[in-house]
Amino acid sequence: MTATTPTPPPATDAAPSAPAADAATLHTPVNAWFAAHARDLPWRRPEAGPWGVMVSEFMLQQTPVSRVLPVYEQWLKRWPRPADLAAEPPGEAVRAWGRLGYPRRALRLHAAATAITERHGGEVPDDHAALLALPGVGEYTAAAVASFAYGRRHAVLDTNVRRVLARVVTGVQYPPNATTAAERRLAQRLLPDDEATAARWAAATMELGALVCTARTPDCGRCPVAARCAWRLAGFPAHDGPPRRGQTYAGTDRQVRGMLLAVLREATGPVTQEQMDAVWDEPVQRARALDGLVADGLVEPVAQGVYRLPLE
DNA sequence: CAGCCGTGGGA
DNA sequence: TTCCCAAGGCT
Structure with missing residues (x-):
């Protein structure tokens, strides 16, 4: 790991035994810095509400802010409440997800909206346990929604x-x-x-x-x-441990899945086997990728050699 | 728990 | 150009 050496502020003389960072000395400066420098992101505005916060958290799972912004805006405009999303087929969520990546998140967000509509009266739950029980909500997202949307301590x-x-x-x-x-x-x-x-x-x-x-x-x-x-x-000691895993992408099933799903997203209706086959020439991997998409519920077979985004 | 699941942009 | 990595979750 070549770590670019950070640019430290001129090392202040300060005592050799510098004060260790602890809770009491961190809260005030960090929170003050935030008050002065926080980005004005749409899901931080009051009008976003808990649903807006939840949508943003799903989209931000492994996807950068800059790419989330436009999709988030369209999503909230189209589905301003959980029940609005739940009322449409999951395939519409997958289509609207666009190229954010990891499209299973779209499916899970749709499933979460359905659960919220059915079990929580259409309101995003405010407690950690109820949030954690929703599809696609893990430890992080449950804490984030409870904290950002409801001001809870997590x-x-x-x-x-x-x-x-x-x-x-x-x-x-x-x-x-x-x-x-x-x-x-x-x-x-x-x-x-x-x-x-x-x-x-x-x-x-x-x-x-x-x-x-x-x-x-x-x-x-x-x-x-x-x-x-x-x-x-400590002088910016370099990371020792094992190298942080780097994931390859080109030529993997993930890439093939992505290409196959892109065909479905961009089509207005069902797609033929021939159209699907055109995106990848290796038949075994292509079939495996398609099977995986079907197994995940991202693709629905409608007839022999015909596919579409899921209606159920 | 390690592996899998997309995509694009910046260094 | 290649490599890294970006508000994780699920099995």
């Missing part, structure tokens, strides 16, 4: 927060590949006692990781807690 551990805590508190460049119990304990320990402050802290630490304490080239000169950052104080 440790929100996403990739940004994990990286910030790894650096500022633990003193390492990157967090482990998988979230550990130690990270959860740390996040819990750092959580402000006050509910509103905790909710702000969750959003602030995420934003800090997204804008300043980035994966490749952190900009310590703009960091509100650089003076107490354990990683910086």
Whole structure:
């Protein structure tokens, strides 16, 4: 991992035994920084409501903000409430998902909207357990919706927060590949006692990781807690552990699935086998990819050699 | 728990 | 150009 050495602010003289970063010294500067520098994102505006927050969280799972923005706007305009989405076939959600990637998320969001409509009176639940029970909602998303939409006090551990805590508190460049119990304990320990402050802290630490304490080239000169950052104080030691997994894409089933589904999305009606076959010349892999899409519920066979996006 | 599931843009 | 990686979840 070639880690571009961050640009540290001129190392202040400060005592050799620099103050360790702890909860009390982090909340105020980080939350103040957020108040001054937070992006004006549509799902952060009051009119977004819990449903808007939930939609954004689904879309933002592994997809950058810039690509989510236009799709989010269209989505909320078309389906302003969960019941509006639930009233349409899941295939419409897949089509509207466009090229955000991981289209199973569209299916899960549709399923979540259906569950919300049927089990929660059409209102996005406000408690963590009920959220966690929804399709496509895991630990992170449940905490994020409860915190961002309802101001609840939850440790929100996403990739940004994990990286910030790894650096500022633990003193390492990157967090482990998988979230550990130690990270959860740390996040819990750092959580402000006050509910509103905790909710702000969750959003602030995420934003800090997204804008300043980035994966490749952190900009310590703009960091509100650089003076107490354990990683910086340690001299930016490079990541040791195993290399962080890099995923190849070209030539994989995922690529073929993507190409097949693109044909369905862009077609207005059912598509023939011949149209599907045109996207990939290797028949075994092509068949495997299509079978996978059908198994996942992303594609529905309507007749021998005819397919469409799912109506059910 | 490791592997799988899309896509595009920036360095 | 290649490589990295971006607000995860599910099996």
